[in-house]
Amino acid sequence: DTEVTQTPKHLVMGMTNKKSLKCEQHMGHRAMYWYKQKAKKPPELMFVYSYEKLSINESVPSRFSPECPNSSLLNLHLHALQPEDSALYLCASSYPGPRTEAFFGQGTRLTVV
Amino acid sequence: AQSVAQPEDQVNVAEGNPLTVKCTYSVSGNPYLFWYVQYPNRGLQFLLKYITGDNLVKGSYGFEAEFNKSQTSFHLKKPSALVSDSALYFCAVSSGTYKYIFGTGTRLKVLA
Numbered sequence: 098d099t100e101v102t103q104t105p106k107h108l109v110m111g112m113t114n115k116k117s118l119k120c121e122q123h124m125g126h127r128a129m130y131w132y133k134q135k136a137k138k139p140p141e142l143m144f145v146y147s148y149e150k151l152s153i154n155e156s157v158p159s160r161f162s163p164e165c166p167n168s169s170l171l172n173l174h175l176h177a178l179q180p181e182d183s184a185l186y187l188c189a190s191s192y193p194g195p196r197t198e199a200f201f202g203q204g205t206r207l208t209v210v
Numbered sequence: 211a212q213s214v215a216q217p218e219d220q221v222n223v224a225e226g227n228p229l230t231v232k233c234t235y236s237v238s239g240n241p242y243l244f245w246y247v248q249y250p251n252r253g254l255q256f257l258l259k260y261i262t263g264d265n266l267v268k269g270s271y272g273f274e275a276e277f278n279k280s281q282t283s284f285h286l287k288k289p290s291a292l293v294s295d296s297a298l299y300f301c302a303v304s305s306g307t308y309k310y311i312f313g314t315g316t317r318l319k320v321l322a
Contacts, residue, residue: 139300140254153309194307196261198244
């Protein structure tokens with residue numbers, strides 16, 4: 098299984114809503130990532146979990162809250178988002194180390210209204 | 211600081227012709243370089259990587275890339291382009307553990 102599965106594929110939420118994005122992988126990867134991607138731009142790193150611990154937070158606003166319940170699952174909790182947060186949110190996973198490639202999910206297209 | 215540059219926003223090529231998507235890098239230390247492809251409304255798919263060794267790296271879907279240390283380049287190539295290769299291509303460099311620095315992307319259009 099070489100897949101990273103993200104749910105939902107599409108999400109529309111109001112600025113007062115609370116929602117969660119989910120990500121799952123069964124490749125035994127111990128690093129998991131959240132990226133944000135705007136149209137026609139490269140992905141921007143948000144968070145990295147390594148061995149279920151938060152390793153990197155790229156100064157992301159607190160309205161985004163990551164969670165790693167176990168080595169296969171990664172969540173991103175969303176609360177009080179702004180319209181400018183509308184984007185494609187990508188989950189990825191990899192083995193630890195700078196020589197390894199990341200495997201990406203197909204993303205969640207988020208629209209904040 | 212590590213960085214990659216993709217000098218072309220878009221590359222057009224006729225089907226059946228060879229294609230090249232350019233990438234140059236700037237790193238301190240050994241470069242670990244990657245190419246990814248992204249189809250519309252999809253995640254990034256890994257194509258190939260250069261870690262060490264042979265300068266010509268072969269990857270998925272008939273793609274290959276040539277690592278050139280003197281020119282600090284890592285260009286993506288394919289001998290014969292297909293219409294289905296039309297997509298957005300990202301070059302990336304590994305910046306320490308867990309960080310990938312992506313280029314700005316190159317849109318490849320293969321014309322039938």
